[in-house]
Structures are given as C-alpha cells and as structure tokens.
Amino acid sequence: MAIVELKNVAKNYGGAHGGSNAVDDFNLTTRDGEFVVLVGPSGCGKSTTMRMIAGLERNTEGEILIGGKDVSQVPPKERDIAMVFQSYALYPHMSVAENMGFSLKLKKRPAAEIRAKIDEAAQTLGIEHLLARKPRELSGGQRQRVALGRAIVRNPQVFLMDEPLSNLDAKLRVDMRAEIVKLHQRLKVTTFYVTHDQVEAMTMGERIVVMKDGRIQQIDTPLNLYDYPANRFVAGFIGNPSMNFLRARYVDGTVSGEGYRFALDDARRQAVEASGAGEVWVGLRPEHLTLASDATTAGESGHAGPNRVEGTVDVVETLGAVTMVQLRVGDATLTAQLPGHQPVAFGDTLSLTCTSDRLHLFDVESDLALGQSRASAAPATAAV
Amino acid sequence: MSSKRFTNGALGALAWVVAILVFFPILWLLLTAFKTEQQAFTVVPNFLFTPTLESFRTALAQGSGYWHYAWNSALTAVASTVIGLALAVPAAYAMAFYPNKRTDFLLVWMVSTKFIPAVGVLIPIYLVYSSVGLLDNALGLTLLFTGMNLPIIVWMVYSYFRDIPKDIVEAADIDGAGILQTLFKVVLPLALPGLASTGLLALILAWNESFWSITMTDHRAATLAVYIASFKSAEGLFWAKMSAASVLAIAPIIVLGWFTQRQMVRGLTFGAVK
Numbered sequence: 001m002a003i004v005e006l007k008n009v010a011k012n013y014g015g016a017h018g019g020s021n022a023v024d025d026f027n028l029t030t031r032d033g034e035f036v037v038l039v040g041p042s043g044c045g046k047s048t049t050m051r052m053i054a055g056l057e058r059n060t061e062g063e064i065l066i067g068g069k070d071v072s073q074v075p076p077k078e079r080d081i082a083m084v085f086q087s088y089a090l091y092p093h094m095s096v097a098e099n100m101g102f103s104l105k106l107k108k109r110p111a112a113e114i115r116a117k118i119d120e121a122a123q124t125l126g127i128e129h130l131l132a133r134k135p136r137e138l139s140g141g142q143r144q145r146v147a148l149g150r151a152i153v154r155n156p157q158v159f160l161m162d163e164p165l166s167n168l169d170a171k172l173r174v175d176m177r178a179e180i181v182k183l184h185q186r187l188k189v190t191t192f193y194v195t196h197d198q199v200e201a202m203t204m205g206e207r208i209v210v211m212k213d214g215r216i217q218q219i220d221t222p223l224n225l226y227d228y229p230a231n232r233f234v235a236g237f238i239g240n241p242s243m244n245f246l247r248a249r250y251v252d253g254t255v256s257g258e259g260y261r262f263a264l265d266d267a268r269r270q271a272v273e274a275s276g277a278g279e280v281w282v283g284l285r286p287e288h289l290t291l292a293s294d295a296t297t298a299g300e301s302g303h304a305g306p307n308r309v310e311g312t313v314d315v316v317e318t319l320g321a322v323t324m325v326q327l328r329v330g331d332a333t334l335t336a337q338l339p340g341h342q343p344v345a346f347g348d349t350l351s352l353t354c355t356s357d358r359l360h361l362f363d364v365e366s367d368l369a370l371g372q373s374r375a376s377a378a379p380a381t382a383a384v
Numbered sequence: 385m386s387s388k389r390f391t392n393g394a395l396g397a398l399a400w401v402v403a404i405l406v407f408f409p410i411l412w413l414l415l416t417a418f419k420t421e422q423q424a425f426t427v428v429p430n431f432l433f434t435p436t437l438e439s440f441r442t443a444l445a446q447g448s449g450y451w452h453y454a455w456n457s458a459l460t461a462v463a464s465t466v467i468g469l470a471l472a473v474p475a476a477y478a479m480a481f482y483p484n485k486r487t488d489f490l491l492v493w494m495v496s497t498k499f500i501p502a503v504g505v506l507i508p509i510y511l512v513y514s515s516v517g518l519l520d521n522a523l524g525l526t527l528l529f530t531g532m533n534l535p536i537i538v539w540m541v542y543s544y545f546r547d548i549p550k551d552i553v554e555a556a557d558i559d560g561a562g563i564l565q566t567l568f569k570v571v572l573p574l575a576l577p578g579l580a581s582t583g584l585l586a587l588i589l590a591w592n593e594s595f596w597s598i599t600m601t602d603h604r605a606a607t608l609a610v611y612i613a614s615f616k617s618a619e620g621l622f623w624a625k626m627s628a629a630s631v632l633a634i635a636p637i638i639v640l641g642w643f644t645q646r647q648m649v650r651g652l653t654f655g656a657v658k
Contacts, residue, residue: 056554077560089551093573102569103559150559 002067002157002190004030004053009062011048011214022048023214026062030207033188035181037205039195040237045214046194047162053192054160055079067157079158082151086163088143090135090150096122097131100149121149124183141172148180152187159184159191165200177203198238202226210234232367235283235360241324243360244284244334246309255282255361258330260309264371265356271371275363280370283360284309286324289336292353307356309334313348325350410634416627424623439628449603450632453611457633459522460607461590464529465583471530472537473579477567479538480545481553491542494535502532502595513600522605525597529590537586544578545571584644591637608633 009026023045030036038046051057053064055076063070071079082103090099097118098105104114122128125145135143144164151159164180165173181204184191195201201208202222210217210225210233218230222238229235235243248255248262253269255262262282264272272280292308311327311334323342327334327350336352344350361370416424418435444450479487509528510519518524548571556566572579594609601610612633615626 054558056557076554076558077562081558083555083558085551085555087549087551089549089555091552091555091570091574102556102561106560106565150555154559 003032003065004028004158004190004192005063005065006049006053007063007065009049009052009059009064011045011052011057012060014060021060021214023052023059026216028209028216028219030190033190035184035191035193035204035206037193037195037201037208038211039198039201039205039208040211040217042196043213044211046196046209046211048214049211050160050162050192050194053158054081054083080156081158081160082154082156083160083162084147084151084164086166088135088147088164088167090143090146092135094134095131096127096133096135096138096146096149099135099146100153102150103154117153117155118149121153124152124186125149140168141176144168144176148183152183156189159189161191161193163194163196166195166197173200180204199240202238208238210237212237228369229283229360230369232281232283232362232369235362235369239285241286241335241337244286244332245362246282246284246329246332246334247364248280248282250278250280255280255359257332259311260329262307262309262354262359263356264359264361268356268359268361268371272361275370277364279364281362281364281367283362284334284354285358285360286335286337288354288358289334289338289352290354291338291342292351307353308351309353310349310351313344313346313350316342316344316346318342327352413627413630416624417631419624419627421622421624424627439624440632442625443628443632448611448629450611450629453606453608454633454636456522456525456601456605457591457607457609458636460525460529460605461587463522463526464533464590465586467526467530468533468537468586469541469579469583471534472541472582473567473572475538476541476545477571479542480548481550481571491539495539498535506599510600519600520602520604520606525600525605525607528596528600529593532593532596533586533589536589537582540582540585541575541579544575544582547578548574580644584640588637588641592634 006028010021011023012021052059100118101114209219218234225238248257311329315326317324323338325336556570597607597609
C-alpha cells in the first residue's frame with residue numbers, strides 16, 4: 001500500500017519531427033489504498049501513463065513517486081508493483097501454481113511460504129482446483145483470475161490493471177468487475193485501472209481520471225463527473241447513452257434554437273452573461289428528458305418559462321424497461337430515454353422537457369462548462 | 385462439382401509427379417549402391433538385378449576411413465550448430481524484444497551476406513586460414529560452418545522470439561526476473577520447438593556442406609563430402625561404390641530428418657500459421 005504521486009509527468013516518443021507528447025503534464029496524487037480509474041478513448045495516453053507507473057516506459061519529464069520515493073529511474077522489478085495485462089500474459093509453459101509463484105520463486109522465498117501464499121490467493125479467487133493446470137486448459141475468466149492471483153501473491157504496494165476485462169464476454173465482465181471491486185475492498189492496495197469503457201470506470205473507480213489526447217480532462221469521483229463535467233468531452237464521454245448537445249442562442253435568460261427553448265436559473269444565467277457569449281452548447285442527458293404533459297408546459301413552478309424541446313421521431317428502440325427515442329430537432333439529432341411501454345412511433349411529433357437545474361452549458365469556443373461549478377450547482381441538485 | 389473434382393485430381397497427380405522427380409535421384413542412388421560396378425555402368429538402366437552388398441563392404445572397409453569422415457562430419461555439424469545457437473540467441477533476443485531503428489536493416493543485411501557466392505570469399509578466407517594454421521582443421525571448418533549458418537539461425541530464432549507476446553516478457557520483468565532469468569525461464573522454454581527446428585536445419589546444412597569441406601580440408605579434418613568425392617579418383621569413376629558411400633553419408637541425416645519431420649514442419653510453419 002502506498003501513495004502514488006505523478007508530478008508533471010510527460011512522455012515523448014521522440015518521433016521524426018520531435019514528436020508530440022503522448023502524455024503531457026499529468027498530475028495526480030492518490031490516497032493510500034485508492035482505486036483510480038484511467039479512462040478515455042484509444043490513443044488518449046491512459047495505457048502509456050500506466051506503463052510509466054510500471055516502469056515499462058520511462059517518463060521523459062516529471063517525477064513518479066511511489067510511497068514518497070522517486071522511481072522514475074527505477075526498473076520495474078524494483079518498484080514493488082504488480083500488473084494485470086489485457087492479454088493476461090500468463091506463462092504458457094508453467095502451471096497455474098507456477099505462474100502465481102514465479103515472482104516469489106525469483107525472490108528465493110522458502111517453498112513452504114510460496115505454497116501458502118499461492119493457496120491463500122487461490123482460495124480468495126476460487127481457483128484452488130486449477131492449480132495444476134496449464135493456462136491453455138483454462139477459460140478466459142479462469143485465466144483472468146490466475147492473472148489476478150499472480151498479482152496478489154506478491155502483496156505489492158500498487159496494483160496496475162490494463163484493461164483486464166476487455167477480453168471477456170459481456171456477462172463475465174460484469175461478474176469480474178464486481179469481484180475486482182470486492183478484492184480491492186479487502187486488500188486495500190492502491191490500484192490503477194485502465195479502461196476505455198466508461199461503465200467500467202463509473203462502477204469501479206473511487207476516482208476517475210478522464211483523458212484525451214494525452215491530457216487529463218478531469219479528475220473526480222464518478223458522480224461528480226456525471227453531475228459536473230468540466231468540459232464538453234467529459235460530458236459526452238461519461239454517461240450512457242451520451243449527452244445530447246444543441247448549439248443554442250442566448251438571449252435574455254433563455255437559450256433557444258429551432259424546436260427548443262430553455263429558461264436558465266440564476267447561476268447559469270450569470271455564468272453565461274459573464275462569458276459574454278451569444279451562443280452556447282446546451283447539454284441534455286437522455287435520461288433527464290421527460291414527456292411534457294400540458295400541465296408542465298403551462299409553466300413550471302420556480303422557473304421563468306416553459307422548458308421545451310420538440311422533434312419528429314426518427315428511431316424507436318424498445319428495450320423493455322426503457323424506450324430509447326431518437327428525435328430530429330431542427331438540424332440536430334436528440335436521444336431521449338423514456339419509460340418503457342411508450343406509445344411512440346416513427347414520424348410522431350414529441351414534446352419533451354427538462355428541468356433547468358439539469359441543463360449543462362458549455363462555451364462554444366473553449367468547450368468548458370459554464371455555470372455548473374460544484375459550489376453553485378450543488379444546492380440545486382440536492383433539491384431534486 | 386465435377387470440375388472441382390477434376391481440379392483436385394489434377395493437382396494430386398501433379399504432386400505425385402513432383403514427389404517422384406524429387407525422390408528419383410535418391411531412388412537411383414539406392415539402386416546403384418546395391419549393384420556391381422559392371423551393372424552400374426550399363427547404358428540401358430537395369431531395374432531387375434540381384435542386389436549385392438559388395439560396394440558397401442568396400443565403402444566401409446578398414447582402409448576406406450568412413451568412420452573417420454563420419455566423425456568429422458558429426459563433430460563439425462554439431463559444434464557449429466551449438467556455437468551458432470549460442471551466438472544467435474542473445475542477438476535475436478535483443479532484436480526481438482529491444483528493437484531500435486536499425487534492427488530491420490541489420491537483419492536484412494545479415495541475411496544478405498548469404499547472397500554472396502562462397503567462391504567470392506574463398507581466396508581471402510583460404511589465405512587467412514593458411515596463415516593461422518586452420519587449414520584441414522576441424523575447428524577451422526566448424527568456424528566456417530558457424531559463419532555460414534549464423535544469419536539463417538539468427539533470422540529463424542528472431543522470428544520465433546517475435547511470436548512470443550511482448551506482454552509475457554514484460555510480465556516477467558515486473559515479476560522481478562532479470563534478463564538472464566527471463567531468457568532461461570520464460571523465453572527459451574517457449575521458443576523450444578522453434579529452437580529445435582532451427583538447430584536441426586543448421587545441423588543438416590552443415591552436414592551436407594561440400595564446397596568448404598572439399599576446398600579447406602585434405603584428410604585430417606575431412607568430412608563425408610570429401611569421402612564421397614574421393615571415389616571420383618584418378619583411377620576412374622566407381623559409380624556403385626560412390627553410390628554406396630553416398631548412401632552411407634546421407635543415411636544419418638535422412639534418419640534424423642525422418643524422425644523429426646513433424647517437428648521440422650511445425651517449426652518451419654509456426655510463424656506463418658499464427
């Protein structure tokens with residue numbers, strides 16, 4: 001267990017033209033025993049960051065500290081870390097027990113101690129009956145467990161997991177997700193977990209680092225990322241289905257465009273006015289859109305005017321519990337998540353609403369969030 | 385449907401023709417080895433004859449020195465293969481797991497040395513060997529075989545190493561293995577089938593080598609290739625005895641090849657299938 005600190009860490013592969021940084025200006029300090037998820041689209045630098053913590057890549061700038069000690073120049077084997085690879089990277093010629101005990105054997109630990117640790121880890125993971133088998137005789141999920149077992153017998157200061165679930169089928173992935181979380185709660189080892197799957201990130205991470213193009217976009221808890229995305233990228237990346245964006249005119253406390261019109265609350269109005277912009281991106285989460293009954297259109301209590309978006313139904317996806325509806329609103333497409341058993345059909349005109357406190361606004365130039373800093377917006381969310 | 389069957393039949397027939405063409409010289413060699421010198425010399429080939437072991441007896445006779453040549457062949461082939469693998473493994477390891485910008489060029493350059501005809505470097509090597517006393521010397525021949533096969537061995541070992549996922553080597557690194565431990569406990573066990581077929585190929589190439597053996601040795605370090613050539617002597621051509629000697633020379637390697645053919649084929653196609 002240890003605190004991991006990354007200070008101004010950057011990686012440059014030094015391509016033909018000097019190369020741009022694969023990771024740039026990465027700053028993060030974990031708590032002891034924290035579960036940190038690095039998430040972002042492929043090529044965002046999340047795996048490179050993890051490989052730098054592992055020592056498989058050297059950071060070209062900044063410092064990496066594990067337990068207060070700068071390890072930037074320390075080879076992987078001296079960093080006291082364990083890593084779980086996407087491919088599991090088990091040693092094919094060794095049995096499960098040999099795979100798990102390899103690191104301890106290299107450290108020349110007594111055979112009895114190695115055996116005891118293997119048995120303990122195997123029991124934790126429910127793979128005692130597989131110890132004599134070779135990796136090729138195991139299913140994907142079993143291999144995954146062995147890879148985890150190989151990491152936990154080491155009792156390392158830091159766990160690194162590089163997309164460990166992406167080779168598993170969907171159902172197994174959900175099971176293993178929960179199991180890794182339980183394992184972490186039990187072992188309390190500082191863990192870095194890389195994934196491109198925002199659902200995995202949201203369900204597993206105590207804190208999530210959202211990355212794009214080698215840069216950190218936001219570091220926060222899952223709910224804060226969802227409620228207060230720092231910019232349009234984070235807003236679109238976190239949440240499933242993704243947030244809808246409409247480019248709106250701002251006039252006198254309302255944002256509007258073809259087919260929609262929303263009144264802003266005071267905090268949002270002030271933020272937009274402070275930015276001085278005549279246009280903003282309006283972000284609407286599909287699950288925050290509801291069918292507008294005549295009662296609500298007449299005027300929501302506490303809001304300046306009717307919040308309304310109207311469009312023609314393009315696609316209806318009936319999922320049972322919910323119904324996903326795609327609407328054409330002016331030139332834009334909008335997804336709404338409505339309750340199940342919704343009597344809507346292609347070509348219908350739907351009128352939807354969203355309360356003002358759930359509107360997200362972003363600057364059209366910088367894509368940064370407007371007027372939803374935690375301090376100003378938090379009371380509004382609490383009231384919902 | 386029927387045209388497909390016809391195509392398959394035609395291809396099958398073609399394969400047989402090619403196989404017979406390849407095998408025919410060996411068959412001819414075998415037949416001749418069991419003939420008398422008179423039968424061997426007839427212009428019209430004779431397939432029906434009473435086999436005799438006369439030629440084998442001569443070829444294996446006390447004074448023929450078969451065992452002396454066979455020992456030299458075995459010694460130089462095995463030694464050059466062992467040295468070749470010992471040099472190639474670290475080279476291939478570095479190139480496969482720690483490649484740099486020049487790795488590809490280096491590999492191609494190494495293999496390109498095989499494009500040079502041996503005769504082109506005969507005189508310099510002969511002069512060097514002559515001045516350092518390596519002519520007609522088993523060590524000298526071993527070094528030549530090693531140099532001759534090294535590019536192929538490095539290339540093959542490199543391609544087997546490349547088939548080992550880099551993650552596994554990195555996992556060993558994180559597990560605390562140093563380079564030697566990674567090599568001996570992880571990489572070599574995984575590449576063993578490939579190393580075996582590489583070794584076999586090197587062994588066969590060295591065993592069959594005749595150009596350097598004949599030019600660089602006289603008797604002391606001479607191999608079976610020299611022995612076979614000796615039957616084409618000033619006293620005349622002895623087809624039957626030469627055939628018997630050839631059969632004796634190629635027999636060990638054919639037996640070895642027969643027993644290891646599955647290994648060979650698997651090793652040679654390993655990378656391609658994956």
